[in-house]
Structure formats: structure tokens, C-alpha cells
Amino acid sequence: MNDNEFESEYYTLTDEDGNETEFEVVGSAELDGIEYYAMVSTESESEDEEEDGMIEYVILKRDKDEDGEDIFVTIDDDDEFDRVADYFDDLFSEETDYDV
Numbered sequence: 001m002n003d004n005e006f007e008s009e010y011y012t013l014t015d016e017d018g019n020e021t022e023f024e025v026v027g028s029a030e031l032d033g034i035e036y037y038a039m040v041s042t043e044s045e046s047e048d049e050e051e052d053g054m055i056e057y058v059i060l061k062r063d064k065d066e067d068g069e070d071i072f073v074t075i076d077d078d079d080e081f082d083r084v085a086d087y088f089d090d091l092f093s094e095e096t097d098y099d100v
Helices: 047-052 078-097
Strands: 010-014 020-031 034-041 058-064 070-073
Touching (some): 058 078
């Protein structure tokens, strides 16, 4: 089996306060021509999350800054966020159906 086939994507993101956090991409999707990413922090898996089997993830979309560079941004529109969150919730629930 090829180990590269299962290689994860990691990004170090900086919040508005200048704090850096490393995130792992756990899912991605292109919906209506926009790229969305579900990410989990590699630094904050709590014991409660491990016990429940639930991992909290954030959803960001790829955008461009004023210089044309790729950036990740939060989704401000509630309807857009709900639609994308529903997509990832469905995706992740399908994946866990196969876990034994």
C-alpha cells in the first residue's frame, strides 16, 4: 500500500489576535464553485471529545486576499454556513457508518 495515499494536509492558521494554531484538514468540498474545508486543531483534543467519539471541527472557505493570495476565511452568512455544515455532517456520518 502506498503511504502517500493517506497523507494529511496541515495548515498553520493565524487568528485576528495573531495566535497561530495548526489544523489538519479532515474534509473538503467544492459547493457552488467555492472550496470549503473542515479542519480540526491538532493542539486541542479534549478528553470529553475522545470519550464521546465526537471531534469538534471548524469550517473555512478558500478566498483571495487583496494581493490575490489564497487565504482561509470564516463563513459569515448563516444560510451558507448551515448548508456547508450539513454537507460535512452528512459526509462524516457516512464515514462513521463503516467503522466497526
